[in-house]
Structure formats: C-alpha cells, structure tokens
Amino acid sequence: MTSFSGYLPYAFALIIAIPFLVLLRQFVFTYIKLKEQEIKLLSIKSNSENKTQSYERMTLFLERLKPSNLIQKFxxxxxxxxxxxxxxxxxxxxxxxxxxxxxYLTKNSWKNIVDSKNAVIDLLHKTYEGLSSSPNLDEFKTVFIMNYMNSEDYISATIEDLRREILIIA
Known part of the structure; x- marks a missing residue:
C-alpha cells in the first residue's frame, strides 16, 4: 500500500487537471471557430464594399459621360x-x-454601361456628320446636346438601373 500512496498526489493532480484540459481544449476550438466566422464575415463585408464602390465609380463614369458634362471638358x-x-x-x-x-457588376449593368459609352461616341460622330461643312465648336456642342435630349436618355436609365441593383445588394 505504501507504493500506491506515493502516487496519490499525482493521481489527485491528474484528476483535477483533466477537466481543466478538456475545458481549455473546448475553449480553443470555440475560439478558432469564432475566428473563422469573423474572417468569413469580414470577407463578405469587404466584397460588399467592393461592390458598392464599383457601383459608385461606374455611376460617376456615367455622369461624366453625359453630353452636358462632356462639352465643358476642353x-x-x-x-x-x-x-x-x-x-x-x-x-x-x-x-x-x-x-x-x-x-462586381451584373452582366446586364455592365452591358448597359458599355452600350451607353458606345452610344455617346456614336452620337459625337453622327452629330459631326450631320452638320454643315464647317461648324464652329459652339454650334457643334449645341447640336450635340440637342441630339442627346431628343433621343432616349440611356445614361439616366442606366444610372437608375444601377441604383436599383445597389439597393438589392445593400
């Protein structure tokens, strides 16, 4: 019996330590799981911010694309x-x-942006081709804006589509 009594303090320490080790292990696994969830949420948030910034940048591009803003550039x-x-x-x-x-944009939104860009460039050339032999710049700008105003406002429609999409995302 004396040999067993020498191990008694070690056995007592082991009995006390095992629950603490189990709790520590559970804490570490829970901590790791929460950190993984946090990383996922941050990545989703980052992606959402990227989308929002993309919609903002493309809206700004479309605003700059409007003929009323283009004629003031040069x-x-x-x-x-x-x-x-x-x-x-x-x-x-x-x-x-x-x-x-x-x-970060939908295919439809990107197509509308590309179409708007191409339509403005086409309008520039068609306006020039439709004028008399040698118009001055002020005449050209006036006709250019009038031609845009007399056609479908595809830029504003594209901006409105972007607004609707960003509301769905947000």
Missing part, C-alpha cells in the same frame, strides 16, 4: 474634329481605367 479654341478626338479619347481612357469594375 478648351473653347479647339476645332470640332479635335474636340471629338479628345472627347472620345478621354471617354475610352476613363472606361479602360474602370473596366475592372465589371467583376
């Missing part, structure tokens, strides 16, 4: 063909800069 001393060239170049550069935003 020096009044330009020839009409120079204005058209610089405006088209500016539109395409800004579009290319924002093209990565399509990752």
């Amino acid at each position: 020096d009044k001393g330009l020839a009409v063909h120079e204005f058209i060239f610089l405006t088209e170049k500016s539109i395409n550069e800004e579009f290319e800069y924002n093209s990565s935003q399509q990752l």
Whole structure:
C-alpha cells in the first residue's frame, strides 16, 4: 500500500487537471471557430464594399459621360474634329481605367454601361456628320446636346438601373 500512496498526489493532480484540459481544449476550438466566422464575415463585408464602390465609380463614369458634362471638358479654341478626338479619347481612357469594375457588376449593368459609352461616341460622330461643312465648336456642342435630349436618355436609365441593383445588394 505504501507504493500506491506515493502516487496519490499525482493521481489527485491528474484528476483535477483533466477537466481543466478538456475545458481549455473546448475553449480553443470555440475560439478558432469564432475566428473563422469573423474572417468569413469580414470577407463578405469587404466584397460588399467592393461592390458598392464599383457601383459608385461606374455611376460617376456615367455622369461624366453625359453630353452636358462632356462639352465643358476642353478648351473653347479647339476645332470640332479635335474636340471629338479628345472627347472620345478621354471617354475610352476613363472606361479602360474602370473596366475592372465589371467583376462586381451584373452582366446586364455592365452591358448597359458599355452600350451607353458606345452610344455617346456614336452620337459625337453622327452629330459631326450631320452638320454643315464647317461648324464652329459652339454650334457643334449645341447640336450635340440637342441630339442627346431628343433621343432616349440611356445614361439616366442606366444610372437608375444601377441604383436599383445597389439597393438589392445593400
């Protein structure tokens, strides 16, 4: 019996330590599980923020695409063909800069944005082709805006579609 009594303090310590080890193990697993959930939530939040920023950036692009804003961009001393060239170049550069935003937009929204961009560029060229031999820049800008106003307001419609989609996401 004396040999067993020498192990008694160790057995007592083991009996006390086992529940603490089980609780510690449970705590660590629970902590890891909560951290994984937190990471998932942060990634969802980050993705949602990216989507929101994409919709904001593309709305800004569309606002800049409106003819009333385009006509104010360049020096009044330009020839009409120079204005058209610089405006088209500016539109395409800004579009290319924002093209990565399509990752966060629906296919339909992206198609509408591309169609709006192409329609404005087409309107620039059609307005120029429809004018008399050599219009001055002010005449061209006036006719350009009038042609846009007399057609469907596809830019505002696209912006409204983006608004509806972002409300669904948010």
